[in-house]
Amino acid sequence: MTLLRVEELDCRYGLLQAVRGVSFELAQGETLALIGANGAGKSTLLRAIAGAHRPHGGRVLFDGVDVTSMPAHRRVSLGIALVPEGRRLFPSLTVEENLRVAAARRGRWNVQSVLEVFPLLQPRRHMAAANLSGGEQQAVAIGRALMSNPRLLLLDEVSLGLAPIVVDAVYRSLADIIKEGTTVLLVEQDLTRALNVAGRVICMLEGRIVLEGEAASLDRDRVVGAYFGLKQPA
Amino acid sequence: MTIVNAVVQGIFLGAFYAVLACGLSIMFGVMRVINLAHGDIAVLGAYVVFVIVQSTGMSPLVAFVVALPVMILLGYVLQLTVLERSLKSGILTPLLATFGLSIVIQNLLLISFSPDVRSLGGNAGAITTSSWQVTGGLSVSALGMVILVMAVLLFGALQLFLSSTRAGWMMRATAEDADAAELVGIDSRGVYARATALAVAIAALGGLFLAIRSVFDPVSGPTQLIFAFEAVVIGGMGSLWGTLLGGLALGVAQTLGAHINPEYSALTGHLLFLAVLIVRFGGGRLSLRMAR
Numbered sequence: 107m108t109l110l111r112v113e114e115l116d117c118r119y120g121l122l123q124a125v126r127g128v129s130f131e132l133a134q135g136e137t138l139a140l141i142g143a144n145g146a147g148k149s150t151l152l153r154a155i156a157g158a159h160r161p162h163g164g165r166v167l168f169d170g171v172d173v174t175s176m177p178a179h180r181r182v183s184l185g186i187a188l189v190p191e192g193r194r195l196f197p198s199l200t201v202e203e204n205l206r207v208a209a210a211r212r213g214r215w216n217v218q219s220v221l222e223v224f225p226l227l228q229p230r231r232h233m234a235a236a237n238l239s240g241g242e243q244q245a246v247a248i249g250r251a252l253m254s255n256p257r258l259l260l261l262d263e264v265s266l267g268l269a270p271i272v273v274d275a276v277y278r279s280l281a282d283i284i285k286e287g288t289t290v291l292l293v294e295q296d297l298t299r300a301l302n303v304a305g306r307v308i309c310m311l312e313g314r315i316v317l318e319g320e321a322a323s324l325d326r327d328r329v330v331g332a333y334f335g336l337k338q339p340a
Numbered sequence: 341m342t343i344v345n346a347v348v349q350g351i352f353l354g355a356f357y358a359v360l361a362c363g364l365s366i367m368f369g370v371m372r373v374i375n376l377a378h379g380d381i382a383v384l385g386a387y388v389v390f391v392i393v394q395s396t397g398m399s400p401l402v403a404f405v406v407a408l409p410v411m412i413l414l415g416y417v418l419q420l421t422v423l424e425r426s427l428k429s430g431i432l433t434p435l436l437a438t439f440g441l442s443i444v445i446q447n448l449l450l451i452s453f454s455p456d457v458r459s460l461g462g463n464a465g466a467i468t469t470s471s472w473q474v475t476g477g478l479s480v481s482a483l484g485m486v487i488l489v490m491a492v493l494l495f496g497a498l499q500l501f502l503s504s505t506r507a508g509w510m511m512r513a514t515a516e517d518a519d520a521a522e523l524v525g526i527d528s529r530g531v532y533a534r535a536t537a538l539a540v541a542i543a544a545l546g547g548l549f550l551a552i553r554s555v556f557d558p559v560s561g562p563t564q565l566i567f568a569f570e571a572v573v574i575g576g577m578g579s580l581w582g583t584l585l586g587g588l589a590l591g592v593a594q595t596l597g598a599h600i601n602p603e604y605s606a607l608t609g610h611l612l613f614l615a616v617l618i619v620r621f622g623g624g625r626l627s628l629r630m631a632r
Binding site: 156157158177178179180182183187188190194195196197198199203204206207208210211250251253254 | 506509510512513516517519520521522523524525526527528529
């Protein structure tokens with residue numbers, strides 16, 4: 107069953123066109139990785155799906171509903187949650203307040219179950235988010251998105267600026283979340299990690315999709331070629 | 341002993357300034373909007389209470405409770421019709437929009453109520469006239485105590501709201517990052533509208549106190565705005581407890597100035613404000629220029 111459908115999406119910042127006619131579908135329970143160089147339009151695409159960026163053209167359909175012009179907070183109540191780039195926590199709120207303020211939909215996830223998946227947050231529960239380490243902040247950001255019990259979880263560069271050992275921990279928790287059946291669309295710079303965690307991969311270049319396929323069937327060289335826009339022998 | 345009296349009276353006066361400043365502080369804290377019509381909204385609130393008192397003869401305090409829903413509604417409408425649109429077009433537009441609103445309110449009040457000076461002091465009954473003579477040089481007025489207690493309760497309630505309720509967290513989250521708040525399901529438009537409604541309601545309380553403790557006319561607003569603004573800046577922009585302390589400091593500075601010479605009342609308040617500005621924002625640059 108198709109959960110998300112993006113049709114001919116165009117996104118612009120003034121004259122700059124960040125996303126050019128992108129179309130793809132995402133089935134319920136699938137994990138899709140968006141890869142591509144900086145400026146390929148991955149984050150913009152994610153923000154447009156979440157409602158943080160108003161697209162210039164095209165449509166976004168979620169579970170059959172056209173959400174293209176719906177404000178972000180209403181998409182959250184439908185079940186779309188974005189973990190934004192740079193985490194964007196509310197610095198003066200405590201960990202628990204950051205989580206509880208985001209509880210838009212009821213379901214499997216609550217403060218207790220989020221803290222179980224991210225045990226490192228347990229002792230930090232009543233600490234202001236501003237005083238957390240990068241890894242702890244990232245865990246709160248993911249937990250905060252989970253609090254709305256999303257059907258579609260959008261993750262934007264969750265490993266950015268984190269120590270490799272912390273990234274490992276974040277991805278281990280992510281694997282648990284994927285196992286729960288949440289549909290995940292993630293942007294990831296690290297190709298190996300993207301290919302490991304995702305069932306399907308989309309590679310973007312200059313706002314367009316240049317390569318799409320099952321993670322298992324794609325060989326690394328082809329992905330690298332698409333990533334950098336190198337000419338491929340047919 | 342007269343110095344002590346001046347300080348005590350200053351605290352009472354300062355509590356009034358703090359109430360006036362509270363709404364200004366909320367709107368700046370949540371939306372980064374400096375509402376130049378804040379003083380006029382307070383005076384408008386005073387007129388709403390005045391009309392209710394005139395037509396029903398009830399006590400101004402009861403009339404304020406009746407006026408409250410009107411002011412809250414006005415806040416919502418103000419946000420959704422004027423401020424929300426101006427917020428989208430940069431930081432200067434809300435300043436211009438509220439400046440225009442200030443002129444509109446003043447002139448509407450002039451047309452409706454004439455430039456006559458009014459007061460609700462006579463309608464408020466015993467609280468305007470009662471006082472306790474503590475010692476020879478120190479007297480505590482009932483009205484001063486009422487305003488001080490109300491101010492402390494108001495700021496305490498707001499603090500509790502912001503720190504322990506989900507609606508309060510939503511307001512703080514939106515204030516800190518409106519974009520991210522939307523992404524976790526918070527309707528930032530709704531939060532902004534609630535913040536403005538709250539600010540307008542509290543401004544009306546300030547207007548009520550103004551009307552009871554002294555006099556008002558259609559153009560009293562800007563003066564109230566200046567004192568409220570000074571209180572907010574002295575206490576640190578956007579900080580709630582800071583605004584209470586800033587109001588008290590401004591009140592004490594004014595009464596101490598008046599203690600030296602009645603003409604110095606407003607002047608010492610302005611001097612404190614300028615001193616805080618220089619220390620907080622201009623200190624480093626000032627000393628650099630002097631070093632050259």
